[in-house]
Structures are given as structure tokens and as C-alpha cells.
Amino acid sequence: MSIAQDLSQNVDAFPWDLGVYDAHCHPTDTMASIANIPAMKATALTIMATRGEDQELVQQTTESLNGDKEVIREDRIVPAFGWHPWFSHQILDDTQSDTPQQRDAHYTAVLTPSPSEDSEFIKRLPQPKLLSTLIAETRDRLQQFPNALVGEVGLDKSFRLPGAWTQADLDNRDEEITPGSREGRRLSPYKVKIDHQRLVLKAQLQLAGEMQRAVSVHSVQSHGAVFEVLKELWKGHERVVLSRREREKLQDAEGALSDDEDEDEDAQENHQTTNNKSKLLNTQPPLPFPPRICMHSYSGPIEPIRQFLHKSNPSDVYFSFSAIINFSGLSARKVSDVIKALPAERILIESDLHTAGPQMDQLLEDAARQISEVRGWALREGVQQLAENWRRFVFG
Template sequence: MTVTDDPDAATTRDGGELVAACEAVLHHVVDVHCHPTDSPATLSPDSMHRLPITICPMASRKSDQPRIRALAQAHPDKVIPGFGYHPWFSHQIATETVISKQDHYRSILLKTPINPDHESIFAELLESLPEPILLSDVLTELKQNLADFPNAMLGEVGIDRSFRIPVDFDASPRKLTPFTVPLEHQLSIVEAQLQVAVDLGRNVSFHSVKAQKATLDLMDRMVDKHGDRWYRISADMHSCGFSPQTWTDVQRKHCNIFLSLSTTINEKSPNHRELIAVCSPNRLLVESDFNDIGGCAERTWEMVKIVADVKGWAIEDEWVQGVIPEESWGVVRRLERSFQLFRQGQHTPPAKKRSAATSGEIS
């Protein structure tokens, strides 16, 4: 990165030193997954005015949906919204009419045979849990939000097999309970939301933690269930934790699945650089996965620099307008092209194998 004296340059941190990044270059950077509405105190008109990049803020629970709406309405030039319900909050959604709050949560969280030690913990947790909402109401709200924002995607949704429900999610530190949301319930919630995405032709930001096989099985079911309609949309495995070999298999088998990485999550993994190395340039995205709007650009730029280093791509210190040869592209232009492919969808389905009967062959 070349230091510039441009007074309009934005600043990011690199090893504790301030390095100037050209504002025109940052204008083409997209943080494909972040959570600024989780820190509303830092989210202000001034902080959004200073934001030099485009962000894709994700909703995760009931309170998030209107916050994301308001942010997208106020800053349509910088915000591509995501609406949906995260697996961490899927237990708050009822697939059938609820008899009582206690019966709903008991049926999901207390497994048979019931551990006697869990009853008192469940009673404490129950007090802090909201009244469950019907899946049908969730889907009605989701459809309306996606209809109101033609550029919106479904997110954040997914599967998580390691998350333990806290007594109070917003407390710091959180007091964790032994309860997890059964995979079957998570799948019922995420598959219903994916159906909406397919019906409306909307892309997806997908969360997968300790659920590699379940996620890949789900993607296979989407192909079997929706066929070519599934390939109209793109799915991004956000802060992807797959092994490099698994990702190589995924991108070969699923032409509509993309990969995005964040320093917030992936820098903790020793294989994240190898994951970047094996990922197709046309499937690679960057994100912050951060909940403070003041840090979204900085953390996204950190990942841009890691991608550039691993791929051997130059980092632009100015933005050249017009058509330039692809071999001269820098990292930001390449990531921008990848995001454009993600947004446009309409992927070519893999060629179907012709059977002997359909091809007229006689054995």
C-alpha cells in the first residue's frame, strides 16, 4: 500500500501504524457480513457518513429486523440489508401453534430422559426468554422486508451445533446454560427461510459452525428440492470454517456457493490462508463480522490485505476508471467482480448426466 497525502483518504490500522487507503479504492470494497445494529450506541448518522465502504448488515433476531430496515432506508447508498433469523435464536420460533411458553421451550430444550439438574436451570432461563413467535409470522415478515428492499438478501441464517443458550444473551459476560437447540429444529427454521429466498430469488448469507456435514447435506437437499431454481441464487458461507479440502469439493460441486472470511473469526484458524489459496477468485469475498460500525471498514480492509498477500495480487493505491486488462487487476477489483457475480446469481446448473433411455442408447 502506498502512503498518500490525499486529505480525503480514509485511514486503517496496520500493525499499529496508520496507513492511508485511497477513498476511491475503498468505495469499491464491500463488507459482505457485519452486525452494526448489535451496537446501536455506535451507529449514528455521523458514523455512517464517515464509513468509506459498502456494508451488508445482517439481522439475527426479532429486534434486529426493524433496525436493519431503518439503517437501509437511511443509507441506501452504503447499505445492502440482510433479513432473517440466526440459528442462535431459532428456539424462539415455534413451528406450530403454541399452547404455552413453557411447553414450547420445554419441548425443544429438555430432552428425554430429563436431567434433574437441568430443571432449575431451565426455570431460570425461562424467565428471560421471550414469548415464542410463530414460524408463519416470521416468514410473513421476512417476505415483506425482502419485497420492500429489492437489493436485500436472506441473512443471517444457518446451523450451529456448538452454541449454548445463555440466560441473558445481552449480558456481559454471558451465563451459559447446558441447553442447545436441536439440529432438527434449526433445520426446520432455516429450510423455511431458504424456501422464501428461492421463491423470491434472493441470495443468502449462511452461518455454519461445527455443522459441516449437516450443512453440505442441506445444500444437497436444496439442489434436489429446487433444481435449477436453486442456482438462480447465491449462498455465501460467511466466516467459513471449512477445511481447504472440503471447500475444494464444495466449489467443484456447487457452482452457486461463495466463501467469505473475516479476521474476527478466521484469523484464529491456522488454515484460513490455505482456504484463501484454494478458493476460486470468482468465489472469494471479504467481511468484518463486526458489531461496531467504527471498526467494520478497518477489519474488512485487514482481510483484503490478507487475500492480496495469499493470492499475490497487488493492492490498489488509486482507482483507475474504465476498462483495464484483467491481468492488471488488483485485489479490490477482483473482489468487486466476485461480489458482482454473487449478487447477480443466475448460475449455470451443472450438466445433467443423460441416461441410456433418454439418449437413445441401447445396452
């Protein structure tokens, strides 16, 4: 028997039977790989849209693989529709009168350093999409798919736009890759101003609040900035957090009022009936923030986690981890400390991969094994916990 065979026999068989869920992936970036999904071991994939070229592809993939099943929780695909910060310069804000409405003036205003309006770089950029159009189209897609997420959205302070296509780039382009991404091009000096990224992110988060959908958030060197946007949306809706002394006083007061319960029973029943009618009639005002948020492939330190998980926050915040980004190189040790500090019920796994198939399955297995080891979970216990977390994140 070889050493490799001997080692493989000592590794616990992976419990795919418990359900394994990818919280964030991009297989529509390589459409040829979509045919591999039915044979995958993973139970369900949460597929992200990022830009103009893939919104429709995510929708088509969901429709083709899910069919018309009535039981939505058995769906193979959970779609997510949204506009990534890397492409946020392509969105023109038409909600404010002082925003530049002309194409070239728009790009000059939202990019830094500011290119001249007649620069070759600007001439090669696409016609921007109106923010109102983006929100309307995304709302329509969310209405078509009751469990769809908003994503991938977020902020990124480090990303630089790719340079213009050269003839060599075009000659060597892989036709199987969905257009719109970097595809190996050299990076330009231009970034999208963070204020513009915030504007696009905030509009999409408000839509997620209106539709009460979960959100998958991209954040690179921007955890504080993302939190500030959320804080703006949470303002006035914070959960009440009582101190121990306040909780004890409340319990004493409830005990003192218990003798009056019979007298108040009819009033409480009438109040509950009114609340139920409001819910059925959907007369509750929409909230301006999403109910659940996933910080995808979280690579930040422990400190911001305490802010995101504060008991007063009205959104439940999850953190997902991928083998490619989080468990390689120098980041592996930092992420172990983060995973240990998180509540067990707020951890998710993802592949963040652009190709569906066996590699995606393997990355999910690797992430689940790594997290289970860090947390000290037996493998079946860990996979079960991660499955329950994903269901709660997506379905509430």
C-alpha cells in the same frame, strides 16, 4: 524519522477508490455507531439481522442512509433479514400438527438437555414467534428492498444459550447495545436441537429461493449439516455435468446439425419469444433454493469446500473471511490453505463487527491485504477482484 513512519511509507496505500464492500456486519447491535457510517471509507455494508430485536433496526438504518435513490447499486447499505441459529429456539413451528403449540412445551421439545416445563430457565424465555409469521414478515421486508439478502441464518452445534439475567448483569448493562444478545452473561447447559435449527434454516432458504435472493450463512461445527440441508433443496435441480467424452460427442452432433440451422431458425425464434414472455409475466415456478450463498467467516477445512463448489450444485457458493475470526491465532494458517484452494471469484471480505466506524474500515483493509498476500495478488488487483465478487454475490 521514526521506525513506525519509515514502515508506513513502505506499505502500499490502500485503494479505497476501487470500492470496498463488507459482506457481513452487525452495526445495528450498537445503534449509536450508525451515525459513523456516512464518514466510513467502505463503499457499502451488508448489514445482518439476527433476532426479533434488530429486524426493524436494519430496515430503519437502510431507509435512513439510502434514502429514495433510484440507482440501487449506489446504496450505502444492503440489508439482510433473517433469524440466526442462536435464537432459533424462539421460533415455534406451526406448520406441523404434531408440533407442541404451548410455550413451555415448545421450549422443552426444542432444547437439549430438555428442561422441565416449570423450570426457572424456561419461565425467563420470551413468548416464541410462529414460523409462519417470521416467514411472512421477512417476505414483506424482502419485497420492500429488491436487493436485500436473507441472513444471518444457519446452524451451530456448539452454541449454548446464555443464562438468566442476574441483578448484577442488569445493573451493569450497556444501554447503547441492542437487547437480545448474550452481553457477557454466563452460558447455560442448554443448546437448541439441531433438527429444530435445520427446520428454521430450511424455511428461510426456501423463502430466499422463492424471492431469488442471496443468503449469508452461519456455520459452526455444522458444515456437513448445512450442506445436507442444501442438498435436499437442490434435489432434482442439479446442473448437468458432462464428461470430456460427452462434450466431444455433443460438439460433433451440433456440427452435424448445423446444416439444418436455417430450417430451425423460425422455430427457435418462436421458442425464445415464448421463454421471454414467461419471464416477463413471472410465470416461471419459484425455485426452492437460493441462487447465491455465502458461508460467512468460513473456518472449516478444505474438504467441505469441494462439496459446496461441485459443478452440479445449482447455487453459487461464496466464502467470506474476517480479520477477527480468520486471521488470528491458530486459525490463520488453516485459512491460508483454504483461501489458496478457492476460485478467485468466490472470495469475499467482511468485518463481522458490531460497531460501525473506523475500526470496521480497518478490519476490511486488514482482510483485503491478508487475502491479497495469500493469493499473490497485487493490492489493487486483489481489491478489485473482491469488489467484483461482492457485486456478483449481491446482485447476481
